[in-house]
Amino acid sequence: MMKLAIFGYGNLGRGVEAAVKKNPDATLVGVFTRRDPKAVKTVSGCPVYKESDLASFKGKIDVLILCGGSATDLPEQTPRLAKDFCVVDSFDTHAKIPEHFAAVNAAAKATNHTALISGGWDPGLFSLARLYATNVLPDGKDYTFWGKGVSQGHSDAIRRIDGVLDARQYTIPVEEALEAVRAGECPELSTREKHKRECFVVLKEGADPVAVETAIKTMPAYFADYDTTVHFISLEELKRDHAGLPHGGFVLRNGNTGNAGNKHTIEFRLALDSNPEFTGSVLVALARGVYKHFTAGDYGCKTVFDLAPADLSPLSREELLAHYL
Amino acid sequence: MMKLAIFGYGNLGRGVEAAVKKNPDATLVGVFTRRDPKAVKTVSGCPVYKESDLASFKGKIDVLILCGGSATDLPEQTPRLAKDFCVVDSFDTHAKIPEHFAAVNAAAKATNHTALISGGWDPGLFSLARLYATNVLPDGKDYTFWGKGVSQGHSDAIRRIDGVLDARQYTIPVEEALEAVRAGECPELSTREKHKRECFVVLKEGADPVAVETAIKTMPAYFADYDTTVHFISLEELKRDHAGLPHGGFVLRNGNTGNAGNKHTIEFRLALDSNPEFTGSVLVALARGVYKHFTAGDYGCKTVFDLAPADLSPLSREELLAHYL
Numbered sequence: 222m223m224k225l226a227i228f229g230y231g232n233l234g235r236g237v238e239a240a241v242k243k244n245p246d247a248t249l250v251g252v253f254t255r256r257d258p259k260a261v262k263t264v265s266g267c268p269v270y271k272e273s274d275l276a277s278f279k280g281k282i283d284v285l286i287l288c289g290g291s292a293t294d295l296p297e298q299t300p301r302l303a304k305d306f307c308v309v310d311s312f313d314t315h316a317k318i319p320e321h322f323a324a325v326n327a328a329a330k331a332t333n334h335t336a337l338i339s340g341g342w343d344p345g346l347f348s349l350a351r352l353y354a355t356n357v358l359p360d361g362k363d364y365t366f367w368g369k370g371v372s373q374g375h376s377d378a379i380r381r382i383d384g385v386l387d388a389r390q391y392t393i394p395v396e397e398a399l400e401a402v403r404a405g406e407c408p409e410l411s412t413r414e415k416h417k418r419e420c421f422v423v424l425k426e427g428a429d430p431v432a433v434e435t436a437i438k439t440m441p442a443y444f445a446d447y448d449t450t451v452h453f454i455s456l457e458e459l460k461r462d463h464a465g466l467p468h469g470g471f472v473l474r475n476g477n478t479g480n481a482g483n484k485h486t487i488e489f490r491l492a493l494d495s496n497p498e499f500t501g502s503v504l505v506a507l508a509r510g511v512y513k514h515f516t517a518g519d520y521g522c523k524t525v526f527d528l529a530p531a532d533l534s535p536l537s538r539e540e541l542l543a544h545y546l
Numbered sequence: 547m548m549k550l551a552i553f554g555y556g557n558l559g560r561g562v563e564a565a566v567k568k569n570p571d572a573t574l575v576g577v578f579t580r581r582d583p584k585a586v587k588t589v590s591g592c593p594v595y596k597e598s599d600l601a602s603f604k605g606k607i608d609v610l611i612l613c614g615g616s617a618t619d620l621p622e623q624t625p626r627l628a629k630d631f632c633v634v635d636s637f638d639t640h641a642k643i644p645e646h647f648a649a650v651n652a653a654a655k656a657t658n659h660t661a662l663i664s665g666g667w668d669p670g671l672f673s674l675a676r677l678y679a680t681n682v683l684p685d686g687k688d689y690t691f692w693g694k695g696v697s698q699g700h701s702d703a704i705r706r707i708d709g710v711l712d713a714r715q716y717t718i719p720v721e722e723a724l725e726a727v728r729a730g731e732c733p734e735l736s737t738r739e740k741h742k743r744e745c746f747v748v749l750k751e752g753a754d755p756v757a758v759e760t761a762i763k764t765m766p767a768y769f770a771d772y773d774t775t776v777h778f779i780s781l782e783e784l785k786r787d788h789a790g791l792p793h794g795g796f797v798l799r800n801g802n803t804g805n806a807g808n809k810h811t812i813e814f815r816l817a818l819d820s821n822p823e824f825t826g827s828v829l830v831a832l833a834r835g836v837y838k839h840f841t842a843g844d845y846g847c848k849t850v851f852d853l854a855p856a857d858l859s860p861l862s863r864e865e866l867l868a869h870y871l
Contacts, residue, residue, distance in 0.1 A: 239803055239804040239805065243684050243685045243803065244684055264805070318868070339871050346678065346682070349678065349855055352855050355859070355870070356834075356855070356858040357824075477568075478561070478564055478565060478824060478827055479564040479820065479823045481820075483823050485819060485820075485823075486816070486817040486818075487814075488813070490813040490814075490815070491810070492810065492811040494807075494808035494809050495803060495810075498804045498810075499810050501803070502682050502683060524871055525855070525871075526854060526855045526856040526870070527856055528854055530677050530678055530681070530851045531852055533678070533681040533682075534681050534851075541677070541851055542647055545677050545680070545851070546664055546851070
């Protein structure tokens with residue numbers, strides 16, 4: 222039995238909590254929060270503790286799953302907590318991964334713990350798809366398309382605009398580009414040619430829709446380089462039609478072998494009703510791998526690239542050989 | 547530099563030979579054959595040796611890639627050669643994998659070598675797709691569809707029928723079943739509902755087409771449980787239109803998380819112009835992993851489940867962290 226705990230109880234924390242129930246070899250010690258534990262009610266009824274209570278749980282938690290955000294939470298939390306616990310996080314600021322890895326690796330190695338950063342689906346399963354595909358087709362080109370799905374970062378960016386009450390932004394692959402790549406072509410695609418953005422916006426009373434639409438469509442990095450559609454809807458419509466957090470996407474690699482012009486396409490696709498529940502499920506599987514490496518005395522920071530697929534499975538070698546190969 | 551050699555020079559051996567050229571960290575020592583080496587000319591011009599010459603290559607080959615067949619070659623060759631070399635094979639008789647693993651593991655462990663069995667794409671990449679998907683979505687159901695592609699076994703079965711000069715058989719997923727699963731449904735599918743079979747047959751002079759067609763369609767295991775179409779064509783048409791060995795397929799898993807009925811689909815798809823060239827490419831990537839484990843002193847038999855994704859890559863941890871995660 223693997224004893225897990227959750228640090229941070231937002232959408233992702235609840236996703237991890239739900240995932241633990243689907244894994245009979247895992248049990249949930251509790252949820253740790255920065256909020257007042259009395260104000261937090263868990264879905265499963267598992268106990269809630271203050272962050273400061275963690276000190277008394279040393280040795281009672283096999284893997285602590287960190288469910289904070291990548292912007293400010295994880296860069297501070299993961300190295301700090303890796304000194305006392307085996308940890309898993311879903312750090313997703315791609316450009317800062319080497320720096321985060323170095324900090325977590327140093328902390329975990331110094332105290333003989335095992336950590337894994339950047340779990341989830343991108344980075345995570347999509348990274349695996351890119352790496353396996355590149356390993357087997359070194360002469361090729363890969364593509365990642367995201368969506369259709371809700372981007373929290375882009376939704377937040379719209380909410381920060383003056384006059385906006387709430388918003389939901391969908392990232393959508395451009396169908397023609399996706400189909401060309403899926404058919405084996407290797408086009409050069411600009412940002413605009415790969416994805417489009419669709420926004421559902423609730424205005425505050427008296428706000429100017431033209432000004433808001435312009436502010437969205439000209440926002441650098443987030444929207445200016447994309448074909449963006451803006452729909453103004455009521456708060457009721459937003460709650461009714463856009464309450465979910467679906468996501469997904471495609472990793473594709475087209476590659477060549479031999480002298481006869483043979484081509485090959487490798488495609489990995491995810492279609493997810495709930496981004497946080499799926500991400501939570503991936504983190505629990507990765508926690509199993511971390512726990513196995515820790516038990517074997519293999520300390521330090523890992524990524525999805527460092528764990529063998531069998532490490533993520535509760536099954537024995539015999540079962541895997543007989544039924545999964 | 548990783549020194550590879552090929553044992554057995556048919557379609558797969560040539561596929562491995564082509565793959566070595568795409569991997570700058572690999573070099574090909576030579577091809578070993580049971581035939582007269584003078585009668586074998588390699589595509590790349592690499593040297594050809596007799597099987598019995600292998601003894602003098604001990605210590606000069608990092609990984610020997612075995613390209614024989616699963617029916618009679620590999621069960622004998624892989625355990626025997628694992629005593630003197632690190633080896634990789636593509637043993638694909640699913641039911642006999644545990645037995646083959648045990649034999650190869652014993653041989654490799656006894657002499658401190660590292661081996662990998664059942665590499666390729668199924669078993670191989672498809673096994674990885676099934677295992678990763680099951681690990682992250684334990685509450686779910688998976689499906690494997692093969693094709694459209696040439697099945698050598700089924701083509702051979704037709705060739706053994708009296709009156710048949712040559713034949714090519716395509717395995718094709720049933721579109722309705724595939725699309726239902728891709729859309730997230732979890733139907734119970736019979737053999738007939740999953741795949742259909744299309745046969746292109748060249749008759750010997752004077753053969754009875756009705757008798758041949760009946761013999762094909764009623765052949766147990768191979769065709770009787772499938773909707774099978776038989777086309778009679780000329781030898782010229784067979785050579786012109788059916789010379790390639792394309793294959794591919796789909797691994798899908800639909801799974802559930804949480805209490806709100808959220809569903810998720812994970813899909814892995816391959817579309818391959820050349821089954822042997824792609825399989826050869828996978829074997830070379832796996833040879834890299836075998837070589838790394840051997841160098842680290844990790845002996846015995848492995849499968850794709852036991853090698854971390856980073857083991858298959860020529861890139862450093864720093865490069866992987868910066869560019870692939």
